[in-house]
Amino acid sequence: MIEAYGATNNEHYANTIRQTISFLINEMMHPDGAFYSAIDADSEGVEGKFYTWSRKDIESILGKDADIFCKAYDIWEDGNWEKTNIIWIPTKLEKIALENNYPLDELKDVLERSRAKLLEVRNKRIRPMTDDKILLGWNALTIKALSQAGMLLKEKSYIHIAERAIAFLEKNMLSKEGIWMHSWKNNQSKIPAFLDDYGALISAYITLQEATGELVYLRKAIQYTEYVIQHFSSLSTLFFYTSKEQEDIVLRKKDIYDGAIPSGNSLMANNLFYLSVMANKPEWAEMAKGMLLSVGGGMVHYPISFGNWDILLQQMVHGFKEIAIVGSNYKLELENVNSIYLPDKLTISAEADFELPLLQNRYQHNKTLIYLCKDYSCQQPVESIEELQNLL
Incomplete structure (x- = not known):
């Protein structure tokens, strides 16, 4: 999202x-x-009871606002899910406002106010168990x-x-x-x-x-x-799932598939590639490339199971936009840079020169400078976010 x-x-x-x-x-x-970790789906032995509503209850709670609320959130007498209603928006609010001759800003206010009323009622229900x-x-x-x-x-x-x-x-x-x-x-x-x-x-x-x-x-x-390199490495390019200190493991497996969460190996491969630039460790980039190559066949045949690996592949092909911010106002400029969507950016900032390569020899007295670099080779520094955007 x-x-x-x-x-x-x-x-x-x-x-x-x-x-x-x-x-x-x-x-x-x-x-x-x-x-x-989790909240149970059931309460009082019924799945979704804490979160679902009957149209009758909504009309009772919201009064005159119930009709437009039910239209916006697809609420029906017979229910939109297993004879009850989940509050969701299947249609854009702009369309709801137009079809019902309702000013959009007013519609948003009504829906926000109505949700707050329903939340107040919901919070009095018996809650599902929390893990x-x-x-x-x-x-x-x-x-x-x-x-x-x-x-x-x-x-x-x-x-x-x-x-x-x-x-x-x-x-x-x-x-x-x-x-x-x-x-x-x-x-x-x-x-x-x-x-x-x-x-x-x-x-x-x-x-x-x-x-x-x-x-x-x-x-x-x-x-x-x-630490991971020292304690999880194997003879091949991929890391084991468990540390070498866990001696009670019969078989040390290697996890490569990205599912609901990314696999440990894809996470580490992305980390290694990113940090290879930040810490000037080219050997880490080589490790990441070796890991990516070892799962290449799987990526071709089952791309959905290798989503985080796919991100790494894109980074390796296109490289990073390396952004260094140095000067007394670095935190303010960092906030401005971070508000720009740059999925391939790598950002580091400090008040003065630092031992990391992207920050070395960047400081100039009484200035906060923004550097846009590629492979540590930087363009002329700029002093504003607008100037940076012109370089991107």
Whole structure:
């Protein structure tokens, strides 16, 4: 959804992102910041009972606004799903407004007000059970999504929530020995993290660095990439799913297929390729290329099962738009750069020169400069987001 909004600038997608994040915060967030695993579909022994409505109930709650609400959300006397109604929008609001001679802005206000009334009633129902287990990989993917949404929508609160979540994980799921744990519940972390946990975590750190400009996140991404190479490597190009420290495993498998979540190997291949540029480690780019080649046959025959690998292939073909921001106002300019949808960008920023190659010898006194580079070769720096857009 974040990618769809970035590519189209469709405000409907932006609203859906905001509503989804609101649900996450209100329904699935631990008081200290991380996110629970799941909410049961059933309540009182009936699937969907907590979330579905009869038309009669909606008319009783909404009164005169019920008719237009039911038209917008496809609510029927007989139901739109198993004799009850799911609130959804099958038709664009512009069409609903036109067909019913309803001003669009007024329609949006009525629907928002009506949803708030229904939510108030829904919150008094018997709630479905929540699986309050906290999983490292799933939280890392959520942190990445929150950071991406915060950047594109210029919603700093989403980035703050992401930082709060990563702080929870670091406090509760990282052992004193520096080993990450897979799950946490009731103040106990269990099971050493798997490859997909580390892959998602490193990706989250990468995105947090881009969102905040805090290089500590990039250092951690590099640190845990080195850990994965040391502890998950095999004799072939792909990583094992389990660490070599897990000696009770009869067979160490290798996961390559992208399903509901990306595979650990595709996550790591993307991380390696990205960090090869950030950290000037060409050997990591070669590792990523070797991993991609090893699954090439599968990508050709079953592309849907290799979605995250496909993204890596595109990055390797087209390369990154390397953007470096250096100067005292780097955080402000970073926020402006991040609000531009550039799926192939790589962004790093700091107040002054730094040891990383994209930041070296970039600082100029009393200026905040934006550099657009390719393979560390940069164009003349600019001082505004408008000038940068002219270069892109």
